[in-house]
Amino acid sequence: MRKQLKKFAQFTALSSLLVLSACGGNQAAGDEDGESSGGAVKADIGVISYISGPGAAYGEAITNGLKLAQEEINGKGEVEINLVIEDSAGKQDQALTAAQKLMNSENVTAIIGPTLSTEMNVVGPEADLNGVPIMGTSTTAEGIPQIGDYVFRNSLPEALAIPAALDKAIEKYDAKKVAILYGNDDVFTKSGFDTMKKAAEEKGLEILTIETFQKGQSDYNAQLTKIKGLKPDLILASALYNEGAVIMDQARKMGIDVPFVGGNGFNSPEVINIAGDAANGLIVATPWYGEKEDDKVKEFVGKFEEEYGKKPDQFAAQAYDALYIMAEALKNAGEADRDALRDALAEVKGFNGILGEFSFDEEGDVVMDPTVLVIEGGAFKEFN
Amino acid sequence: MLAELINPYYLxxxxxxxxxIILGVSIYITLSTGQLSLANAGFMGIGAYTSALLTLNFDLPIIVGILAGTLLAGVFGILIGIPTLRLQGVYLAIVTLGFGEVIRVIFVNWESMTKxxxxLSGIPHMGRELLNTLKDFGFDPKILGLQNNQFVFLAIFLILLGVTISIIAFFRRQNRSRVGRAFAAIKLDEKAAESMGINITYYKVLAFAQGALVAGFAGALFAHVLAYISPADFAYHRAVEILIFAVFGGSEVIWGPVFGALFLTVMPEVLRFISEYRYMIYGLIIIxxxxxxxxxxxxxxxxxxxxxxTPKRRQKHGTSSQKSI
Known part of the structure; x- marks a missing residue:
């Protein structure tokens, strides 16, 4: 008993030390941000990202993209950005406390993130109330920039991506009848489905059937058999890549050879790794195409590969562009003031980044032309 | 000076x-009769969704929504408590875990209602609503030298603090009452308790319903503090998280889950300075x-x-018998 008590006491002492040391760290940061010295606008930008947990790969890509952009921007000397990165672990409450810390303890000028649309639904209104500009780089669900005047995003929303992919597919295959398949227990795939259904109805397509599946499901034969019997011209699938790849694999084995149109979550090279040849015929719209014949894109891919040893995905690319947009707005605002930055952000038009030409509309949402890609012969190619 | 001390982040x-802590108390109550229930995440979801839907669709005051959510969760507690009376230990845990999942799946599939x-987004925020109401009466937080958002979070914190203290005080009082003694007797030996004339059915269902009531209450508060809820918030991860509060802090006395909830919520925040490693340390501490x-x-x-x-206080009646348990 006594021994245990001693351990308990030691443990308490240790943990209180940790508490103290953590508190000490908070004060020092952000003392003199907003001061422009020697012409360069200095600003602290907070980042909320999904760094630990099952979706940590997204957070890693995003923070890598941001760090690369930060290095380049600071190197140019017009704007000096200091990134304050916080983890949200993909949870709304953690994202909210991280945001509170950034806004109130670190006094950041603006926030980039959080990673998930669910997190943005919680953090967005709070940032808007506090008057802190916040920009999502990976939040694609509907209604995000509509949260408030201070909420922006540079990630291509499903509402732009899916109709673009659908248009090209209809044109090429002369499609009239479609079947829809979606995961109904995930925010991402569910909101993708809502957009798909709306787009299909607007384009006058006949929806033969709407089938659902759940996260982690491994057998899709029931849904696919029904779809096969109805003979659609196209299959619209709102799925994340891990389920989506299995669906394509099983569909091809069953003899369904019509093209698939996917949402943003389906857009991953992993589909090819998992499904192999069965992945051929998947059409997705994406803001990011790494093989594009463009000097900026080539330079970015080269630098990213050199630094992190792998090819950048769309999350890294969107984050990279986001910081450039932020820097551009800071430069135009001339000072690290939250309101001035918001106004400058709202005025960003025709920004030329690695994703192509980019503008915000009056709500802070994205205006840009996505690239439509198709998988052919085991690789993503531009779809014409 | 007050204004500088009040940082919304800490609040x-x-x-x-x-x-x-309220969630920790909810699992402690059912555990105090020896029943291991994992349905608390489900009850929390019922409370949260009921309150959110009522305030969103019918413009009811938040307090009415919270009360309705709490009561509905309590009713479900009774409904689940009665048929599962015969189950014990692991079997009860599995059934209640199943119940929680059923609730979550209903939230996922009842799209016309729960989206x-x-x-659900845009749920009325407790603090902001309070501020708006007070502003209608001509109150301005600047009188206290506070910014709007400082006042909002201070208000939420004080309300929650008051509520939490009342809940803990109530259950500490109950522990020393006839009901608490009956709970303890049932936990130690059900057969012996029954032979002593304790109505086991009544007390077990009571404990279950109390647990559900408190969890539902916490859920309703959660909805109005976060202003956004989704079914994923009430999945089995949450049930396990609540259980860990009790397991980590200890489930013999009410201070156990209270401390567990406090420590395990503070830890990830304190460990923020090591960013991506913090959950590893968190896991390590638990192990x-x-x-x-x-x-x-x-x-x-x-x-x-x-x-x-601590300096000795006047010994109260009945505290000595508690020690021997």
């Missing part, structure tokens, strides 16, 4: 701590704890030791 963390997996103190951090012995070290 936000404190609010989550208090909500988690499915996308979740070390379980290896060193399997009964949980706080038990009767620790409480007695603390009492010995």
């Amino acid at each position: 936000q963390v404190a609010s989550f701590i208090l909500i988690n 499915g997996a996308v979740g 070390i704890m379980m290896a060193v103190r399997p009964q949980g951090l706080i038990d009767v012995n620790i409480l007695n030791w603390v009492k010995l070290k």
Whole structure:
């Protein structure tokens, strides 16, 4: 008993030390941000990202993209950005406390993130109330920039991506009848489905059937058999890549050879790794195409590969562009003031980044032309 | 000076701590009759969705929504409590875990009402609503030298603090009452308790319903503090998280889950400075704890030791018998 008590006491002492040391760290940061010295606008930008947990790969890509952009921007000397990165672990409450810390303890000028649309639904209104500009780089669900005047995003929303992919597919295959398949227990795939259904109805397509599946499901034969019997011209699938790849694999084995149109979550090279040849015929719209014949894109891919040893995905690319947009707005605002930055952000038009030409509309949402890609012969190619 | 001390970040963390403490208390109540229930995440979901939907669709005041959510969760507690009376230990845990999942799946599939997996956004925020109401009466937080958002979070924190203290006080009082004694007797030996004339059905269902009521209450508060809920918030991860509060802190005395919730909510925040490694440390702490103190951090012995070290207060009737348990 006594021994245990001693351990308990030691443990308490240790943990209180940790508490103290953590508190000490908070004060020092952000003392003199907003001061422009020697012409360069200095600003602290907070980042909320999904760094630990099952979706940590997204957070890693995003923070890598941001760090690369930060290095380049600071190197140019017009704007000096200091990134304050916080983890949200993909949870709304953690994202909210991280945001509170950034806004109130670190006094950041603006926030980039959080990673998930669910997190943005919680953090967005709070940032808007506090008057802190916040920009999502990976939040694609509907209604995000509509949260408030201070909420922006540079990630291509499903509402732009899916109709673009659908248009090209209809044109090429002369499609009239479609079947829809979606995961109904995930925010991402569910909101993708809502957009798909709306787009299909607007384009006058006949929806033969709407089938659902759940996260982690491994057998899709029931849904696919029904779809096969109805003979659609196209299959619209709102799925994340891990389920989506299995669906394509099983569909091809069953003899369904019509093209698939996917949402943003389906857009991953992993589909090819998992499904192999069965992945051929998947059409997705994406803001990011790494093989594009463009000097900026080539330079970015080269630098990213050199630094992190792998090819950048769309999350890294969107984050990279986001910081450039932020820097551009800071430069135009001339000072690290939250309101001035918001106004400058709202005025960003025709920004030329690695994703192509980019503008915000009056709500802070994205205006840009996505690239439509198709998988052919085991690789993503531009779809014409 | 007051204004500088009040940082919404700390208040936000404190609010989550208090909500988690209420959840910890909810699992402690059912555990105090020896029933291991994992349905608390489900009850929390019922409370949260009921309150959110009522305030969103019918413009009811938040307090009415919270009360309705709490009561509905309590009703479900009774409904689940009665048929599962015969089950014990692991079997009860499995059934209640199943119940929680059923609730979650209903939230996912009842799209016309709950918007499915996308979740409900724009739920009235407790603090902001309060501020707006007070402003109608001509109150301005500047009188207190506070910014609007400081006032909002201070208000939430104070409300939650008051509520949490009342809940803990109530259940501490109950523990020393006839009901608490009956709970303890049932936990130790059901057959013996029955032969002593304790109505086991009544007390077990009572404990279950109380647990559900408190969890539903916490859920309703959660909805109005976060202003956004989705079915994923009430999945089995949450059930396990609540259980860990009790297992980590100890489930013998009410201070166990309270401390567990406090410590386990503060830890990820304190460890923020090591960013991506923080959940590893968090896991490590739990493992070390379980290896060193399997009964949980706080038990009767620790409480007695603390009492010995603190200046002696007047001995109350009945406290001595508690020690011998």
